[in-house]
Amino acid sequence: MVSVTDLQEMYEAMVTARQYEERLQEEYLEGKQPAFDISAGPIPGELHLAAGHEASGAGVCQHLRDDDTVTAPHRPHHIAVAKGVDLKRMTAEIFGRETGLSKGKGGHMHLFDPDVNFACSGIIAEGCPPAVGAGLAAKKRNTDSVAVAFLGEGAIDQGAFLESLNLAAVQDLPVVFVVEDNDWAISMPKDRVTDVENGARRADGFDMPGTRVDADDAVAVYEAAREAIGRAQDRNGPSLLEVQVHRRMGHFMGDPEAYRSDEDKAAAERRDSIDRLEADLRAHGVDDETIDELRSSARERVEEAIEWAKEQPEPEPADAHEDVFTNPPSGVTDSEPNVAKTETGGDD
Amino acid sequence: MVSVTDLQEMYEAMVTARQYEERLQEEYLEGKQPAFDISAGPIPGELHLAAGHEASGAGVCQHLRDDDTVTAPHRPHHIAVAKGVDLKRMTAEIFGRETGLSKGKGGHMHLFDPDVNFACSGIIAEGCPPAVGAGLAAKKRNTDSVAVAFLGEGAIDQGAFLESLNLAAVQDLPVVFVVEDNDWAISMPKDRVTDVENGARRADGFDMPGTRVDADDAVAVYEAAREAIGRAQDRNGPSLLEVQVHRRMGHFMGDPEAYRSDEDKAAAERRDSIDRLEADLRAHGVDDETIDELRSSARERVEEAIEWAKEQPEPEPADAHEDVFTNPPSGVTDSEPNVAKTETGGDD
Amino acid sequence: MAQQEKDPAEGGQTDRSLTMSRAMVEAIAHEMREDDDVFYMGEDVADYGGIFDSTEGLLEEFGRDRIMDVPISETAYIGAAVGAAQAGMRPIAELMFVDFFGVGMDQIYNQMAKNTYMSGGAVSVPMVLTAAVGGTYNDAAQHSQTLYGTFAHLPGMKVVVPSTAYDAKGLMHNAIRDDDPVVYLFHKRLMGIGWLPAPDGPKTPVPEDEYTIPFGSADVKREGSDVTVVTLGLHVHRALEAADELADDGIDAEVVDLRTLVPLDTETVRDSVAKTGRLVVVDEDYRSFGVTGEIVARVAEAEDGLAALEAVERVAVPDVPLPYARPMENEVIPDAEDITDAVRAAHGDE
Amino acid sequence: MAQQEKDPAEGGQTDRSLTMSRAMVEAIAHEMREDDDVFYMGEDVADYGGIFDSTEGLLEEFGRDRIMDVPISETAYIGAAVGAAQAGMRPIAELMFVDFFGVGMDQIYNQMAKNTYMSGGAVSVPMVLTAAVGGTYNDAAQHSQTLYGTFAHLPGMKVVVPSTAYDAKGLMHNAIRDDDPVVYLFHKRLMGIGWLPAPDGPKTPVPEDEYTIPFGSADVKREGSDVTVVTLGLHVHRALEAADELADDGIDAEVVDLRTLVPLDTETVRDSVAKTGRLVVVDEDYRSFGVTGEIVARVAEAEDGLAALEAVERVAVPDVPLPYARPMENEVIPDAEDITDAVRAAHGDE
């Protein structure tokens, strides 16, 4: 059974993620209004927010330690928060600052925090094979750590995911695949891209257990994840877990969602797992004061991270030429500025 | 029920394929002995023979017309024969001759016969998506033709196959996937690369029917294929059919099969679907004479094709520069011989 | 994304200006009306109209059977396009960002590009693979590349890179009608999308009637006598901007827009260099083993090529993945100043 | 395939000759003994020993846990190598033929090659991707390519192409120890496989002790004063053959073996051309947008590069897929005669 501490920690992670993204959204839109220009403002590039997904990140990661690996897709923040990624440096990364997790080279789709073994990437299902690799390393080194790959329901038709199921299964690896089904892949509803309502059914074709759970109930996610992760920890092989979540926002910031009915959107907004978990907390005897405290401490952490990030210096242009290699070839520069840039000076 | 004509035609296709490959083997080894040199002799390159697979090609293709599309993998001959590919031009192609199906440009892994809509290719599972495309074209054009993709059991872990299952299913396309399970992928036994003994189980995860059948009994293949192809013809969507076959030979010519037990090999040789179909023929009242005739006419066709092919001219070296495009760019040559070749003459 | 631009109703008017996306879509719509075998497959190409407006408005006219949303299975649907093309149809398949090529490259490269050759010409693959390319809006290493060199290197595909609405339409007509596989790479920054403002150049007058621009014909977008700048895509406009600035200093740059990489119009490039003696190659792809090296070599190996050549400069993305933060992205993607600097260097003004 | 060759038992003997495959395997075995984190994944690498003898004999010593047969799922297992490498191991993943890159390119290119950069150096990917390259035995369009340019163009991978047993061993030691992803491309024709006889050159004396050859150091395999021939892999041997023939005619060719494409030792190439004034670039990849163009450009753009350069020739596979039939394959893959012709042309002997 879930403990009150678990409930509180999950609640904290979910509230932090929600508040964090609300603040990111504000910052992101700065300078992009009134006519939305993706390349303007302090946070350029794409931004995919995960409001409505929080219970999936929190319910799964509640079982994980720092030495467990998580790979996440293009919509990573709620998972990163739950996994304990350094919030300040993550924020600095999203703002493209020098002290960001990737020194400003990665951005919001490429967050790497090796301290807690978190990584995400922007190509559909791309994190699945590396998660299998982390599981393989755990098996080879005989540790008791596990690996979890998160992906969207739109990603379950991609070869990288399907091949990974088989490789993890045949090698009996401690890997859990978590499919976040938010009904949409950008503008494409699930039933337009596959005949299988329950993606967890795919597991059977690889001789792997598959379960589907509804994230309206964070505790249900927690329980299902416990079983899957426990199985991996006990070295009984991989599992597939599909979690029904909701996309409360557009696919990315700036998405007009013209393809989506108001009703669908409203339904997603109505079913908020944070509210439900709050009720669960109360049912477990947690009082208003404690809940308020959890919310306000989350708010503080978020503000602190965002303020800190905004004060961080931008990288130097020349930094772009570094970090292609961990061990850069000596005496041979393959990345150098354009000739004209170094050899002539600005306006001549 | 299967008709005697069907049985005879299947028998003919199977015997032709077997005899054809026996003769190819002889020709292939010419000049490569005693020390096997893959680049020597009249048929260079790799050669993958399909002895033991014949019932799969014949049982499936017996239901197909010329306007039905077949894509085959690197082990294509038995399927090509059953689909009615021009045996002479196919043989000329394998011998690398100018009048070959591909003017000598393709070779044994790249046989294209548009007259009967047959193609094969050398990359694992690569034919699956194009078969889906042929099914899509049939649907769009509202014809009653179907498409069949053949692949090996080693190919069912490849993304191209798995993605194709889903695309065919969600689009309700007239496509049949035929997995030839010969227990081996080169040196890797099936249970080393997947936990799923019955590959047809994968179909369910895409909401598609999947069946497994044993090719020792060619009639069983014929019946199972009838159902799957009928379903496609009736526009009821795709199916997956796994056929248990046997690999009587090495993976390719020259494979020492050091990884394979004598027993496994002997078992494959014992279970010959040609013998069994011959018994079936007799049970259906076909007499010895007719069977002998079928065999000897197959032998004749094979000899004729091989003799014809060997008499065909080799392509000119310069032919290599043609056929990159159907519509070569005018006035701009992107494929031209190396400068030195055209501008200077041999020994100066 | 919602497209502001609308086609004026007047037929035949030739000074009507269109964004590049409208011009592309106009050609596609025309071909779809003419030929039932043309259809479009991709992710978010139906209701959404293409993330970069590549199919905006087509669903309404042609319906879901011909403007097809497909699963996120690039291998399957690009390969399906190959199969449908071989069956005589004329599919257009969209790879949303060229950066995703790696998930479908086997079908692109070992089927689409090679089947004609491997069949000795028995089979044709009349399809178009469209893909968005380019950076300048900080989308980082997996969403900002052009990969021009990667596609141009591998034989069997024609490779098109339009820089203006006029070119985009004519090249698209040609691409769909061509009996060979065409990779049509459109630069996001040029499309004229509401949320990603284009520079001035790509929006041009576009005839309402159909017309084709043959592949392998580079276009001299600006004549000049001192230095030849060879480029394509977005960088045509940056080169023109540079040329304007250089003109103030009395340097007269010629700007050659390649328009197609395969076939490559070597002759126009060589003729220009024969005139100017100085070559600056500019692109938005990685510098090494790509377009810039090839252009230099094509000039150098020509008869009297070396003799004519007094100076060579390459301006490209140095060999680093695309960084996210703005100062670094600006550093690696060549801008007009990088081009003026290179032209001055080639001109001997260092 | 069964390997005839056997290591002599004598330790330290330095004039012991090995085939290239034995030398490669010796380096791998040494590293596996030294470091438990090194393991090898691929298709048919265990019992079979690698289709091209790349792992011959390793299963016996290291067992199935470290010499791992994996499903035919290149995306999954190459990506798994990335994940294992990021977790601190040192995987070697084999792509059986480089021609199959398209089924796994996203993991190769968007993860293996970019994660170090995208993480700002927070993450390292110490893995080796091995692959067999090359033609000459009529395996046609999907099994005969080298694709040197394709890998060298995309930043983030070091690209190694050995031409001799000595180089193969030293470069493999370096590849496994390197903290970055290394693509190690071995030419089938050079391996010394029983069923695919190698020419004489690649079998060389190989020290039994470990040694490393640093990346980015081209090797002058033959000194000469008249013409510089820059090449790699199999074509080093064809160039040496050509040089011998040319010597009879009094033309003294220098043969530079690049050994690694990334990093590229531009300096050795430029120095040689500064001496000879004539450059012939030879490779087995497609001609356009690849290695040959890059080498020409590196020389041309160097300070005084153009001034030093009197003649340029490129010898490569013209831009066609590899044909099957022998007369056509011979036509497109450069042979020694093509090289002598090009050198003569560069030398002005037409």
Ligand SMILES: Cc1ncc(C[n+]2csc(CCOP(=O)(O)OP(=O)(O)O)c2C)c(N)n1
């Ligand atoms: C291989 C690949 N194809 C397409 C894309 C573009 N893309 C980014 S997110 C997305 C939709 C993903 O949907 P889903 O997996 O359900 O995740 P969600 O966005 O709903 O969280 C697509 C198509 C991509 N990043 N990679």
Ligand SMILES: Cc1ncc(C[n+]2csc(CCOP(=O)(O)OP(=O)(O)O)c2C)c(N)n1
């Ligand atoms: C993508 C890819 N990976 C690897 C190979 C090399 N290869 C050729 S055949 C083969 C084994 C195929 O086994 P299976 O699919 O069972 O067919 P079979 O040979 O048994 O008929 C392999 C690994 C390939 N051609 N393509």
Ligand SMILES: [Mg+2]
């Ligand atoms: Mg989704």
Ligand SMILES: [Mg+2]
């Ligand atoms: Mg098999």
